[in-house]
Amino acid sequence: MRRSGSWQSVWDDRILEWMRENDGAGTPKKLKESGLIRVSQAHISRRCRTLAENGLLREIGNGAYVITDEGKAYLDEEYDAEEGVYINGSGPTEPSTSADAGTNDV
16 A cells, blocks of 8 residues: 655646656646646646655656656555655665755755
8 A cells, every 4th residue: 555645635646657657757738638637737737846845756847757766666655655764675775866856955
């Protein structure tokens, strides 16, 4: 069973699944056009931003996102999105930088 975060919405799993099935990358516009997600493009964009803030997606510029190792592990039931940790030591052997890339600490 996937361990979702209290911050997640019902659409987040669909967004992550679509990203993984589409070469791991996409935009809110492409997600909307797919018909899989039946909310506004603006709502999809907000959800992608929230997923990126919590390390399951990473923004790569121009409104595009890629799924992170943590996002893939979440879909595979190997990552606890609430706690932000891998389950039962299933994490990568090297520290992941995919969730941290492109972020700025203020």
